[in-house]
Amino acid sequence: MDLRNTWSIGQDLYVGLEFENKDAVKNAVKQNAMRMHQSFYVVESKKTKWVVRCPNAHDGCGWYMRAIESKRSDKWKVTQWGGRHTCLNMSLSQDHAKLDSELIATFIQGMVNQDPSIKISLIQERITSQTGFKISYRKAWMAKQKAIVNIFGDWEESYAYLPRWLQYMKEIAPGSFYDLCHDEFFVVDGTHLYGKYLGTLLIATTQDGNNNVLPLAFAVVEGETLLVWSWFLSHLRLHVTNKEGISLIFDRHRSIKSAIDNEAIGWRPPYAYHKYCIRHIARYIPCKHIFERNLQKFCESSPDVERWIGAISKDKWSMAYDADGRRYGHMTTNLSECVNKILKDCRNLPITAQVRSTYTRCAEYFSNRGSRALADVSSGKVFVSKLVEALQKNQEEACSHQVCSPLRISSNT
Template identity: 30%
Template structure:
């Protein structure tokens, strides 16, 4: 039934009376509709005026998964008899063959779709009690005993446009309303004539999955904007499918489908062309939801062989994995486009957060910086003023380097402070990162930085934090000595010297290094400098942070995320900090002592060790301990 967009309520009712051949003197029409938003519905809405009609016609002009049926209830005008209603569902779609301008059609005469008929369905006329996931309920009376009615649930939101035709007048035989339904869900394997898909791409995906499940191959015979025809790879086989585009819409309808294969099993292959990487990526993409999912290509090869009987190479499995990751996390290009919005929302939703995005002269990404407000506040208030800085490379095809600044809390746990994504570790990138870090944390008294001996870090610290102390990571110093002198026989004496609290103790261990290898001793004294690696000579307070181990540990935390697009990486780090801080706050709230758990453990070990010691005062401020 064709209706114009400007139709009035009274005109619509008159046309419906004519369509269902109802007597106005004996029958009233009640029009209702259930609008679906997402996967859930709302209670039925009564259509009673011109505004309701206009809204309904406008709503059904959207995508197919938002369209809703118009329920027409016929109510007999008899005051002395029980109220009985007869309900019809009118499904609305755009016309299939004839182009209609500014009109909507309640399609009732299209000969290209096989339409089932059904008898009258009797329901209680009690819309106030109808739930949001029902359209009809059975009426338990002698007139409709045993009848079944159709319910619209969350699993069947998309339906083929149909009109439930009225059966013979006066018929009361029990029957079930037969409806042809169409779902474009990729989890539904069956294909039939009359199915409608959101677009051509969805149709192609559904057919590829169908071929993968049924273990056969097909080829495209004709493909255009308005038509898509496929046949079996065997020219003698009768299997074929023909789908056309609906007028004034991107939707495709299966017009012809012959699903029986008459070809030989010899033409079927274990690695057929329909098992393409983009399709397998859709199949396995759920495996990559969540954090640090370690689903490798060899696992893909095994799972596809067991589940679908498809054999594929390691290289093809890798391409499938890349497609799946792109479906879940997007491409690097699209992620860079989302980055400005992400950084803006970080500042809006996280008070005190500092972010910055720097572009090059051509308007392309160059650097970005992020420091969460809670991290900044906690560092300035509670954390020891020692920051370990380090960089690690990113594994995306765009490359890049992640620079980070880490502290350590009282419980000896990693405390991330700030991050920056740059091109590489160079003078400009380190200067940018430390400049933004200075803007975030401000002036901090007795601040100490620990890093490797990268010259760019030393230069940037001198410019941005001239009052801060800079120490070298003793692990990196040890590795440099091994690489330069090709030996590690100094290892024990070197670490004893670095951790010595008194210079006298330090000199005792350093003399052993000098005795073993004079060249190494001269290198540590003249080129590296005692004040950079020895605790007893360091002008500031390094506490227990002699290495950049906490920064290296953070790099292990984000090892998998380093291969993600940039916005996903930043979100992963934010999410990780949120989990950590919540867990630590909960643990600290449950603590009963004044000290952190790790500190209590260390003190207990010292207390246990001191049970056999005997202290003897040697002066007013010194005590000699005997063992």
């Protein structure tokens, strides 16, 4: 293509201008119309021809354009041009009719690529500053969805492509495992999915002796059911760890409790010991006599409260009765929120892009922390920090020699 005949934003149209395709012609004409505060209507639209005219042509405005696809170059070229508008269009609103979601998608593609979770309000601000026209929330939302498709692929096609990508992942990362269930598609901690197809992302996480968060497994599911949790926990036991004595922290979701009560899945003692997440309890008291005193005050507030909390074994939710030290000081599933934060801006993507992004972000997470660990070892920081930590723990009763935290599972719709 001759660069001298290439259109750029803010430029007038003229005979001889060339474009890569028909959509590029449309976008140029739309942007020209907005810049001139004018409009147009389509006279003829065919596979190889596109003709538009001013809506005030009957009043004498000669604005007109004809573009065709060249058989020699496969480019689109402006072959007729009627010059600038000679009319005034007084009917334009603040939201230009030609500023449609397709055109907006081309404006915001870079923004969406950088941050797929970008807020609609920011898209509206960007378009107003760039074009001078205000767009509706719905139009901005539709444009964002189209930009996501342009960048990350079609939603429906993404499901068809997923098995091939997972197989490729398994080949380049030996030891990785995946399973596809055709009745319900799953992935343990839960977080909202915001894309075209809603669902739940389940995450299983733990923590190493250096307090680094380790994501272990993921699943995308339609909802939290007994079948889902049984499927996920069985694969977790089969493909992630067969170790005995694991402490499992989770919320009191009925489906999770029912799943781990199934001895065949492998999460009953002595293979695993269950603890509850107590996210909404303000303080964690390790001393029994202080705990009992405060608990008594709490129970005195209501007989119903006393009956309810009395029905839950204290070792499930209190640090004071964590006699075997399996909690390692952890009282909630908040570690999973760290992983949620890493994955936050990819939760509204097509399924293959979402899985690919989860994999690459976790790989980057491990790589960065591995580099920091090597740097710490080389500088002697790890030895010094561990020595100080050991001296501090020597003065305490809690878990001096334990190096691995419990496994956390939870979910959000």
